[in-house]
Amino acid sequence: MIFIKDEAIVLRKSEVGDKDLSITVYTKTLGKENIYVKGAQIIKHPFLPVLQPFNWFKGVLIRYKEKLYIKEIDKSYNLAYNYTKDLDKLKTAIWILETFDKYTLFPDKNMFTFLKKTLYFLSKTNNLENYKLSFVIKYIYLYGIFPMISKCIKCEIDINSSNFAKFSFKKRGSICKKCSKDKKTDLTYNQILDINKLLKKDLKEIDKINIKNPESLINKLTKYLESETSL
Ligand SMILES: [Zn+2]
Numbered sequence: 001m002i003f004i005k006d007e008a009i010v011l012r013k014s015e016v017g018d019k020d021l022s023i024t025v026y027t028k029t030l031g032k033e034n035i036y037v038k039g040a041q042i043i044k045h046p047f048l049p050v051l052q053p054f055n056w057f058k059g060v061l062i063r064y065k066e067k068l069y070i071k072e073i074d075k076s077y078n079l080a081y082n083y084t085k086d087l088d089k090l091k092t093a094i095w096i097l098e099t100f101d102k103y104t105l106f107p108d109k110n111m112f113t114f115l116k117k118t119l120y121f122l123s124k125t126n127n128l129e130n131y132k133l134s135f136v137i138k139y140i141y142l143y144g145i146f147p148m149i150s151k152c153i154k155c156e157i158d159i160n161s162s163n164f165a166k167f168s169f170k171k172r173g174s175i176c177k178k179c180s181k182d183k184k185t186d187l188t189y190n191q192i193l194d195i196n197k198l199l200k201k202d203l204k205e206i207d208k209i210n211i212k213n214p215e216s217l218i219n220k221l222t223k224y225l226e227s228e229t230s231l
Pocket residue numbers: 152153154155156157175176177178179
């Protein structure tokens with residue numbers, strides 16, 4: 001039996017029979033794990049309020065015969081608490097949690113902190129589209145698959161509005177006019193500037209940045225994420 005002090009964020013839960021629960025969490029040191037909680041569906045179970053999606057908790061976990069259990073919970077906080085009554089924000093939070101759950105495979109402390117921060121600061125934003133877009137951009141960056149946007153992937157010259165020929169998701173970056181025969185591009189030069197801008201800004205500072213059609217960028221980047229992470 002191994003005792004592990006850790007922090008976790010609940011990604012989803014599923015009921016097992018009438019009494020038990022299985023939750024999927026992302027923990028700071030172990031990454032994504034399933035935790036089985038016996039009797040957790042019983043109203044009086046002490047862990048029940050904490051085992052819902054969006055909850056962050058700190059406690060002691062036990063690893064026993066390959067399985068993970070909760071020994072104790074010392075502290076907990078619902079990261080979505082401040083916007084439980086704001087349906088649009090809640091929908092955005094669900095999308096963030098599902099996207100994170102779908103693509104995150106490995107333990108990564110920075111990813112953990114990023115998810116915690118993103119869910120928490122969602123309460124402060126007034127621009128949900130920019131927020132979603134920032135999430136995907138920063139997520140791709142943390143994942144280590146951020147494309148080379150500021151330099152040409154072939155000759156490494158700095159890309160600017162006059163030498164930019166195209167951007168290719170497949171080739172993971174921008175290509176200058178000297179290195180490309182065609183101009184068939186996945187992103188416009190302005191979209192590249194937008195991505196760069198949001199990458200550099202903190203999540204608390206993105207509300208007033210004017211992005212043209214953020215939804216189209218969110219879709220393109222999510223597709224890129226999908227293609228880069230599928231095995
Ligand atoms: Zn070039």
